[in-house]
Amino acid sequence: MAITYELIKTCKQTGARLGKVHTPHGSFETPMFMPVGTLATVKTMSPEELERMGAQIILSNTYHLWLRPGEDIIEEAGGLHKFMNWNGSILTDSGGFQVFSLSDLRQIEEEGVHFRNHISGEKLFLSPEKAMRIQNSLGPDIMMAFDECPPYPAEHKYMKDSVERTSRWAERCLEAHQRPHDQGLFGIIQGGEYEDLRRQSARDLTSMDFPGYAIGGLSVGEPKDVMNRVLDFTTPLLPSEKPRYLMGVGSPDSLIDGSIRGVDMFDCVLPTRIARNGTLMTSEGRLVVRNAKFARDFRPIDENCDCHTCRNYSRAYIRHLVKSNETFGFRLTTYHNLYFLLNLMRQVREAIREDRLGDFREEFFEQYGFNKPNAKNF
Numbered sequence: 001m002a003i004t005y006e007l008i009k010t011c012k013q014t015g016a017r018l019g020k021v022h023t024p025h026g027s028f029e030t031p032m033f034m035p036v037g038t039l040a041t042v043k044t045m046s047p048e049e050l051e052r053m054g055a056q057i058i059l060s061n062t063y064h065l066w067l068r069p070g071e072d073i074i075e076e077a078g079g080l081h082k083f084m085n086w087n088g089s090i091l092t093d094s095g096g097f098q099v100f101s102l103s104d105l106r107q108i109e110e111e112g113v114h115f116r117n118h119i120s121g122e123k124l125f126l127s128p129e130k131a132m133r134i135q136n137s138l139g140p141d142i143m144m145a146f147d148e149c150p151p152y153p154a155e156h157k158y159m160k161d162s163v164e165r166t167s168r169w170a171e172r173c174l175e176a177h178q179r180p181h182d183q184g185l186f187g188i189i190q191g192g193e194y195e196d197l198r199r200q201s202a203r204d205l206t207s208m209d210f211p212g213y214a215i216g217g218l219s220v221g222e223p224k225d226v227m228n229r230v231l232d233f234t235t236p237l238l239p240s241e242k243p244r245y246l247m248g249v250g251s252p253d254s255l256i257d258g259s260i261r262g263v264d265m266f267d268c269v270l271p272t273r274i275a276r277n278g279t280l281m282t283s284e285g286r287l288v289v290r291n292a293k294f295a296r297d298f299r300p301i302d303e304n305c306d307c308h309t310c311r312n313y314s315r316a317y318i319r320h321l322v323k324s325n326e327t328f329g330f331r332l333t334t335y336h337n338l339y340f341l342l343n344l345m346r347q348v349r350e351a352i353r354e355d356r357l358g359d360f361r362e363e364f365f366e367q368y369g370f371n372k373p374n375a376k377n378f
C-alpha cells in the first residue's frame with residue numbers, strides 16, 4: 001500500500017487522534033494542515049520556504065494542471081514533485097470540485113461531466129477514468145476519487161441520487177487507477193447534512209477499501225454548527241486505521257473542532273488568499289494590516305509568533321508594502337499565515353499528546369475572540 005496510517009494516541013479529553021501518515025515521499029504528522037498550491041506553486045512561496053515553515057504535505061489541483069501546463073508536460077518532467085522541486089508529500093484533488101464550482105455550463109451524465117473551460121470557453125469532459133489518468137500522470141502521493149460536489153443546500157432526493165452516482169464513480173476510479181503501488185487513492189464521503197446519506201456513502205465507500213477517506217461537501221456555505229454536527233456522525237463511520245481528510249477547511253476554529261472530531265488532514269486556500277489581501281491570522285484574532293492605525297506600528301504582526309516575518313518585519317513596513325502592491329509584502333503575509341496554521345496544528349498535536357485538547361480549545365477560542373458575541377473571524 002502506498003499510503004499507511006499509524007495511530008499514535010487518542011486524546012483522553014476529546015477523542016482527537018495523534019498519528020502519522022506514511023507516503024512514498026516521507027511521513028507527515030497528523031492532525032495536519034496542507035497548504036494549497038493550485039498551479040504547482042503555493043502562491044509567492046518557494047518550496048524551500050515551505051519546508052522551513054514546517055509544511056510536510058501540500059495540495060495541488062488536477063483541474064488547473066490539466067488545463068495548464070497539461071499533465072503530459074508534468075509527466076515528461078518526471079512528475080509533479082520533480083517539476084516543482086518539492087520533495088515532501090503531495091495530494092491532488094480530482095478536479096470534480098472545480099468542475100462544479102468554476103463552470104456554470106455543465107451537464108452531468110452517468111459517464112462523466114461535460115462542461116466548459118473557465119478560461120477559454122472550450123468544451124471539456126471529465127470522468128472517473130479521465131481524472132485517474134490525469135492524476136496517474138501528475139504522480140502525487142495521494143490522489144482523490146472523482147465525485148459530484150452538490151451545492152448547499154440540496155434536497156434529499158437530489159443528494160441521494162448524487163451519493164449513489166458518486167459511489168458508482170468511486171468504483172470506476174478504483175478500477176482505472178494504474179499506480180496503486182506508489183499512489184494512494186482516497187474515497188470521498190458525500191451526503192450533505194443528511195445523516196442517512198452520509199451513512200450510506202460511508203458504507204459504500206468503506207466496502208471498497210480505499211487507503212484513506214475524505215469528507216467532502218462541507219465548508220460550502222453551511223453554518224459551522226452544521227459542519228460540526230455532520231462530523232459528529234460521520235467520522236465514527238470511518239475505519240480507525242485509515243487517515244481522514246476534511247476537504248476545504250482552514251479557519252483556525254474549524255481546524256481545532258475538526259481535530260476534536262477525529263479528522264487528520266485539512267486543506268484550504270483561506271490563509272494564502274486572505275494574505276494577498278493583507279489579512280492576517282494572529283493569536284489575538286484577525287488583523288487587517290492595511291488599516292491606518294498600523295501606519296506607525298513597529299511591532300510584529302503577532303507578538304506571540306516566531307515566524308520569519310514576525311521576527312524581522314513590522315506591521316508598518318508590511319502595511320506599506322501591501323498598500324503599494326509590492327510582491328514582497330504578499331510573500332511576508334503568506335509566510336506568516338501558513339506558519340500560523342502549521343504552528344496551530346503543532347500545538348493541537350502537542351495538546352493531544354498531553355490529553356488536554358479540550359482545555360487548549362477553550363484557551364485558544366478565548367484569546368482569538370471566537371467566544372465573543374458577534375465575533376467576526378473568518
Ligand SMILES: [Zn+2]
Pocket residue numbers: 301302305306307308309310311336339
Ligand atoms: Zn508570524
